[in-house]
Amino acid sequence: MPKQFDLIVWDWDGTLADSTSMITHAVLNAAEQVSLPVISKQAASNIIGLGLREAIHALYGDIPTEQAQAFATQYRANYYAGEHEIALFAGAVESIMALSQRGFKLAVATGKGRQGLNLALAHCGLDQYFHATRTVNECFSKPHPQMLEELMSHLMVLPERTLMIGDTSYDLQMAQNAGVKSVGVTYGAQSAEQWQHLNPIQQFNDFANLSEWLLEHA
Numbered sequence: 623m624p625k626q627f628d629l630i631v632w633d634w635d636g637t638l639a640d641s642t643s644m645i646t647h648a649v650l651n652a653a654e655q656v657s658l659p660v661i662s663k664q665a666a667s668n669i670i671g672l673g674l675r676e677a678i679h680a681l682y683g684d685i686p687t688e689q690a691q692a693f694a695t696q697y698r699a700n701y702y703a704g705e706h707e708i709a710l711f712a713g714a715v716e717s718i719m720a721l722s723q724r725g726f727k728l729a730v731a732t733g734k735g736r737q738g739l740n741l742a743l744a745h746c747g748l749d750q751y752f753h754a755t756r757t758v759n760e761c762f763s764k765p766h767p768q769m770l771e772e773l774m775s776h777l778m779v780l781p782e783r784t785l786m787i788g789d790t791s792y793d794l795q796m797a798q799n800a801g802v803k804s805v806g807v808t809y810g811a812q813s814a815e816q817w818q819h820l821n822p823i824q825q826f827n828d829f830a831n832l833s834e835w836l837l838e839h840a
Contacts, residue, residue: 627840629779630721631770631802633788634732635670636810638718639742641708642789645670648700649677656692658682670811671733671792673763674698705738710746711809717833722751726840727777730755731769731786731796753777765795770802785840787832794820807832 635641649666653659661681669677674697678690722728730752732739736759743749754776756769774784786797789810794817797804806822807829808814814825826832 625726625840626783627726627785627803628783629727629729629774629777629785630836630840631729631731631773631784631786633671633786633790633793634730634734634739634742636789637787637793637807638710638714638730639708639746640711642667642670642811644704644708645701648697648704649681651700652693652697653681655696656689658685658689658693667811668790668816671764671788671790673733673758674735676763677733701738705741706745708742708745710748711829713829713833715746715748717829717836718748718751720833720837721840724837727753727779729753729773729777731764731773731793732756733758733764733792735759764790764792765799767796767800770796770800774800774802791817791820793817794822805832805835 632638635645646663646666653661665681669680672680674694678693718728728751734757736757739755739757754773756772761768761772770786774781781801784802786793786802786804788794789807790812794804794806798820804822806814806817806825808825808827824835
């Protein structure tokens, strides 16, 4: 079957990396450590995918700058303390390598900061397989389309030949905003009910089925 896409763009946390639980606890602990109101695990996981500044605003609104900065500092400390323990989902390394061998251009668009993504890529050994990456340090936070627009421009791929894969409404809304088709996964931070209205072309409950579909149909 001819390829539908030339460029596959991956979200990182909750899509390639099994980091949802660790990020959620880093958020909850940071809130407690800087004496901000208690939030639910669901609320904490729902902000995964946003830039940190946007995530804090989504959780707490317009809190004083000092509080927001204290929360951000504590969250980063919590996150980096456990970052080295984060594993990719089973089969992710093999899938990325297989897609690369089949000639797909691969990229990452993430709400992580540049330092965090670079460390994660180095840790898992996949940095050589991604042709380009964009983080919240270089671009507007999702769901703004800038990350995808810059990746497509840099790699010279049209929107109709680009696929975005993510686990949150921010990923799929970004794809829609950029005129790009998307695939949603339910094994990360959000349930399908939170992003089905954004019309992904497929949705998957585990990485193995996602990988199989990509290799056969992308």
